[in-house]
Amino acid sequence: MIELSPLARKQWQRFRSIKRGYYSAIVMAALLGVSCAAELLVNSRALIVSYQGEWYFPTYGAFLPGTTFGLDYDYETNYRELAARLIEEDRGDWVLLPIVPFDPFENDLQAGVYPPYAPSVAGGHFLGTDTTGRDVVARLLYGFRIAIAFALLLLACNYAIGIAIGCAMGFWGGAFDLLFQRLIEVWSNVPFLYVIMIIASVMVPNFWTLATVMVLFGWMSMTWYMRTSTYKEKAREYVMAARALGASNVRIIARHVLPNTISVIVTFIPFSIASGITALTALDYLGFGLPPPTPSWGELLDQGTANLDYPWIVSSVVIAMVVVLLMVTYIGEAIREAFDPKQFSYYE
């Protein structure tokens, strides 16, 4: 168990006392957990197949050809059909399917009807399908996983660069500081979205290249805040005391300055995540994000607005976005409140 400092414990208590943010954090953590284990909940592969006395767990690992279960094809088993068939044969074999037995890339076409299919519990598509017959729940969940992973990666890279360069700028100052000041000044004047769109139109980006490009244009703001707060902290007496005791620069930064700037960093995290999700969704919506058929909220938004006659597509993704962004913002508010208890005294 990590021993929390009294201040951190107080901040944690204050955070917990803000119910909205605290519960949002719990729900968000649960959502993250669910999306990590998405294959167990939303997947076309069965969880467990009991066939002729043997048990199979097809969820992870290589695919099992249809011949495994006495079917007459070599490609991957269609577990929904297998389930129906085994029930029909009634020999004690059974299949346990996930709650939503569809994967995000699968076009579930029904004979005689064109997709999109409206939401129906009987059909297994709880939120309907998109225009090519892919399940909306599956697209939403896997899209969320990609978006949140993207946002977290962006956060980690931007903050690593921002903290390293910002600290160095604030701590050493001088020519290094000046150089980066000018660089940030110039770099932050780049028309960010437009340039990313141009780059994306040049090379069809994948997850990593898109993240690299976004980091390339997104590291400045954290750098700037870190520079300011390091500069403030450096001028405090405790840094002078540490120096007088013979502490090295590295020790002063790591042990004294950084822990005191942690509130700046923590406070911004939720908002950076929200902006990461929003940015990826916007790029996907415009068609300059991750290439199809990657499941993505932006792509669903695009489909939904192009097909307003099928409102379940656009409304599911809009509601999902609103809920997630509201929760992230609630968490952000609670953290900020916990770290910055300034009260207003005002004239009455």
Add this chain to the structure above:
Amino acid sequence: MERELWTLPGAWVRKVRDVTTVGDRLAHGSSWPRPLPLGSVATATKTRHWWHIDGTIARLAIRARVVLTAYFIRRLLLIVPTFIGISLLVFTLTRLVPGGPIERMLNEAAMANQSAAALSSGFGGAGGSTLSEEQLEDLKAYYGFDKPIFEAYVVWLGRVLVLDLGHSTRYTEPVWDIIRDRFPISIFYGVATLILTYGVCIPLGIVKAIRHKSGFDNATSAVIFFGYAIPGYVVGIALLTAFASELEWFPLGGFISDDFDDLSTTQKIGDVLDHAALPLLSYMAGSFAVTTLMMKNSLMDNLAADYVRTAVAKGLTFKRAVFRHAMRNSLIPIATSFGGNISLILTGSFLIEKIFNIDGFGLLGFESLVERDYPIVMGILVIASILFLIGNILSDICVALVDPRVKFGAAGDRGD
């Protein structure tokens, strides 16, 4: 315990706004993250009753003005390297793309040939190049593809300096003419958003600050929180789905109806407003929350300041203390974001223009990117960059105008 974001100091809101920029600005389309103007925000929030300056401060102010002029000259000079940097980067990129204008033209020619051949003789053309080598060279020379990238860039820059942005590869019209055609629509939306945002946010912020924690404050806070968390384009899509598609109260998009020319003047005005209602709401959603909270927080900061207490103690009415004293100081933070509007006015938003199919600047940029019409892409980049650079400087000038204590580029440059 107070637990709402809008009761925290204005500086916090602004800091968060700057971090959230990637998403926020995406929602606004053409903007990009911008760190605080060097040293300005720290000074802008420390509000005092500044117009009672004595001789010393006045002398300091004069010295500050000299520093200020030097600062703005430096900022203006910085436009040049920034602009060259951005345009060289994008220019190089557009050169490296497969499927540039020449390939496009060759494809079109080949396809036209094929269908013509199919019509006349029944079998298709060779499918390859149908232009002679000489024609190809002419084309390359026309678009500057025959030169190395840097040389071509210098030629292009030289043309931009005399305001020649080249010809569109799609429409073969001059780029400037195409862009100019979109100005009225973009300016309409930009100015309307500007007026609505400031017209609603400033009074709302004042009322919320004075009636802090009242029922009205809490109710509007809920709406504001929503606008703060949800980006403008998602609001736009939600509005479009609900009010245009389901309820059919508003048209599905566009700037005017097809039968616009046949309408009477009042009908025309009604038609434009009918089309503009939803997009304007989405544009406002983007800046609404931040501006209102900034106004509320800075007014509350000032209401808590000693000079307001003093003013009331000396016998001023509360109303007069608020409107004559506190409010004037509270407008300073609002001024920091004013310059950003100039680029919003003209460049609008890729997202909102795409959602509502508004034929403005943003949609043009988006379409030309999709169609790989690089002269237009570069033309829009030039105009957007310059507007943004000027907007940033304008913001700083606004701050300096309303707040003479601001010292840019002087000792305050070190962050705080």
